[in-house]
Amino acid sequence: MTAPPRRPPPVLTDDNEGFWTAARDGRLVVQRCRGCGARHHPPRPMCPECHSVDLGWEEAAGTGVVYSYALLHHPTHPAFEYPVVAALVDLDEGVRLVTNVVGVDPHEVAIGMPVEVAFEPTADGFAVPVFGRRGGG
């Protein structure tokens, strides 16, 4: 029997639930304005470019590069293994995500590293996008 996932689930709001429910289904989406086409992350209720409130979700390619990272050692939380590899990933669509890099020796993570999306389950049946080195390896 496998232990249930301990990673904390996202907190859903009216403005973010499209992102997280897609992630639960294994899809990485980016908010896109149906008025002017601008992409936004974090998602928001109004497009700051054109003030449209007609915003939708577009599936992302799932590829990007590490913009920055840190190996978090202390303090610890029981839901995570340490060091936590915290990262900022710039998606090819031009938005940035806070995430984890997984499946890589933490000391090999570097700014500029090409990555691709994967999903990890959370408590309460959700999943969150994380990133592994692109092309395996």
Add this chain to the structure above:
Amino acid sequence: MTGRLADAAAIVGLGQTEFSKAAGRSETQLAAEAIVSALADAGLPVSAVDGLVSYTIDPVEEIELVRSIGAPLLRWSSRAPYGGGGSQGVLLHAAAAVAAGVADVVVAYRAVKARSGARFGRAEVSGRATSSHAGTTAGQWCAPYGVLTPASWMSLDATRYMHVSGATSEDFGRAVVQMRAYAAANPNAHFAGRPITLADHQASRWIAEPCIRLFDCCQETDGAVALVITGADRAADSRAPVAVAAAAGAGVFEEEIASNHYRPDLSVMDSSVALAGQLFGAGGVARDEIDVAMIYDAFSPILLMQLESLGFCARGEAKDFVADGNLGPGGLLPCNTNGGLIGEGYIHGLNLTGEAVRQLRGESSNQVDGATTALVTASRTGVVLRRG
């Protein structure tokens, strides 16, 4: 419009409690004690107080505070947003209130039990997406990834800053060694009598690798600081007034305190660039007038980043500015002479303002000879103070 409020107000009283690991009393009591002390320093009765200003992430309820100090009539109160980043915003709010004539005597305060009470640095998962005006709403995007503390939020910016500037952990350590040297000579400091070497800094454990070691972090502390602010016209009646020569605040698109990682270039503190434009822009204060600076050092990397973003050195040159001893006695910009938040303690930034007042009164433990103009900044809010 300059975006700054100049020469409208003065700090006429400063009070504080002891700084400790366990105050053994409530934040409300700590605030009340610091306020009573500040009013005594100002030579004003509590009946003169008609304004209160704090900043967010404040556990003290104004009504409980008024019940304790006994102020009979409050005409005005406010809280500056953004937690510690708003700590110098209290002076903009207070100066604006007295300049507008809605209050005559404003008390600004911060009381924390950051050591014995709710510590910022504990890894906890919030069940809420908003932060009650603390300016950390983007933390909701961090929590599922174990990015749970101010150090972890800031580390993502700091690693990028290292990448762009070439600064190393040793470069951050040189600034920390200077903060700890100042703290060593400050009897009120958490690290009084406990200087460190660069080797000590490099031996301290990683909090967030490769940018933040234990000794790069501010010291969560219990205590309170209070300031009394009046109009410039009333200040001459007080013992040792300090003029608020300029006060400003700046919040820029897509930037929170520390948990927002969506600006294009995280190696620059855009709000500090904007703040500097307001304080030092046309007709404002000249940077070379600043005799001593207090710069919000919650973590040492943001001290170097602010030195660049405020314009005291060029991009990527803060490491050299620090290595050349410019933050120390006799340097170009003696900085955080109380030991900073890293060495004196973390009273959420308002103890930096207190140290600036002491410098301009000639009462610092690390007195800068002839200091007449001081800068205090907390990334997005800042003031220039002048000897009265």
